Amino acid sequence: MAPTSETLTAERILEATEEVLRRHGPAKATVVDVARALGVSHGSVYRHFRTKAALREAVTKRWLDRTSGQLSGIVAADRVPEDRLREWLAALFAAKRRKAGEDPELFATYTVLTDENGTAVSEHITDLETQLTRIIQAGVETGDFAATDPEASARAVFQATGRFHDPCYAREWEEPGTEADFAAVVDLLVQGLRRTP
Amino acid sequence: MAPTSETLTAERILEATEEVLRRHGPAKATVVDVARALGVSHGSVYRHFRTKAALREAVTKRWLDRTSGQLSGIVAADRVPEDRLREWLAALFAAKRRKAGEDPELFATYTVLTDENGTAVSEHITDLETQLTRIIQAGVETGDFAATDPEASARAVFQATGRFHDPCYAREWEEPGTEADFAAVVDLLVQGLRRTP
Numbered sequence: 001m002a003p004t005s006e007t008l009t010a011e012r013i014l015e016a017t018e019e020v021l022r023r024h025g026p027a028k029a030t031v032v033d034v035a036r037a038l039g040v041s042h043g044s045v046y047r048h049f050r051t052k053a054a055l056r057e058a059v060t061k062r063w064l065d066r067t068s069g070q071l072s073g074i075v076a077a078d079r080v081p082e083d084r085l086r087e088w089l090a091a092l093f094a095a096k097r098r099k100a101g102e103d104p105e106l107f108a109t110y111t112v113l114t115d116e117n118g119t120a121v122s123e124h125i126t127d128l129e130t131q132l133t134r135i136i137q138a139g140v141e142t143g144d145f146a147a148t149d150p151e152a153s154a155r156a157v158f159q160a161t162g163r164f165h166d167p168c169y170a171r172e173w174e175e176p177g178t179e180a181d182f183a184a185v186v187d188l189l190v191q192g193l194r195r196t197p
Numbered sequence: 198m199a200p201t202s203e204t205l206t207a208e209r210i211l212e213a214t215e216e217v218l219r220r221h222g223p224a225k226a227t228v229v230d231v232a233r234a235l236g237v238s239h240g241s242v243y244r245h246f247r248t249k250a251a252l253r254e255a256v257t258k259r260w261l262d263r264t265s266g267q268l269s270g271i272v273a274a275d276r277v278p279e280d281r282l283r284e285w286l287a288a289l290f291a292a293k294r295r296k297a298g299e300d301p302e303l304f305a306t307y308t309v310l311t312d313e314n315g316t317a318v319s320e321h322i323t324d325l326e327t328q329l330t331r332i333i334q335a336g337v338e339t340g341d342f343a344a345t346d347p348e349a350s351a352r353a354v355f356q357a358t359g360r361f362h363d364p365c366y367a368r369e370w371e372e373p374g375t376e377a378d379f380a381a382v383v384d385l386l387v388q389g390l391r392r393t394p
Binding site: 152153155156157159160161162163166168169180181184185187188189190191192193196 | 349350352353354356357358359360363365366377378381382384385386387388389390393
């Protein structure tokens, strides 16, 4: 087996795809560009991803998973649930803001890709809501939170903080006052979750 | 004075402009189209609105004011603040959803216009947040709500319910589960505002 095919992993293809998307934009990037960037035939790429659509979906999922991966550590951390909740929401906002701010072109590219890949996006949201559910469930167990349905509360918290993670608000994330707005929303939600003594 | 110029009010021009926008779309609608629809010269239109941009801004403001006008009655209603808050949020969601659902083309047109008219939009948001502040302030006075800064709480409630009034979510408003999502977010926010006994 030739060295290129030995080392041609799905992960390497996805890295190259991201780079091609960054360079050519979502409308022009092709599987041939990806193969050329890797020095392999486009057939080799198709052995890992059967269609261009499948490749685009996988690269979208990888991009979204990077955020959920960063957050999962907070869910499992050894801190009181309220602190974990606040930290998790702040980390989600920070991650999205960093993605939008540090590489606006790639962010715009992924906005096109997420519009195309509704399934990857809803799996991502389910993943994030599941993480939030675990934190709220932990708060119910310690008696800090009063939620009767932690899953529904998690969904409500996720939706109520949309302004601070949904890409449709990306333009507003650098406006003055955003930090104070975020803090006020989080305080109100945490107050809503707390058990009345 | 000729009868047409006697009766040519700003309101009549704005009505005609909305009709022209509905018919031609935001990219093609011109002041000449508006004048033709009214049977007047375009000079007569310019006597009321000095530029095409001013006319577009005024028609955007009128469209947004229709929603705030409907809601202001709830602020002044003779009901307990929590009920007014719930009713106000439900009425805002219903008004936006109706606008998006009943006349999707006009809604798309106004989405373009609101993107152009940032000032009209921020005045609209300030107007809505002021209405919310009055309800929350009333709740603080009756002892139902615990907010130390009703204006900041109003802004937080407005932002936390963005999913149910911000046009960027219009596509999701008819999805199953939206009513339950809305109820869960409102319950959580109301719980957060309540005074701990």
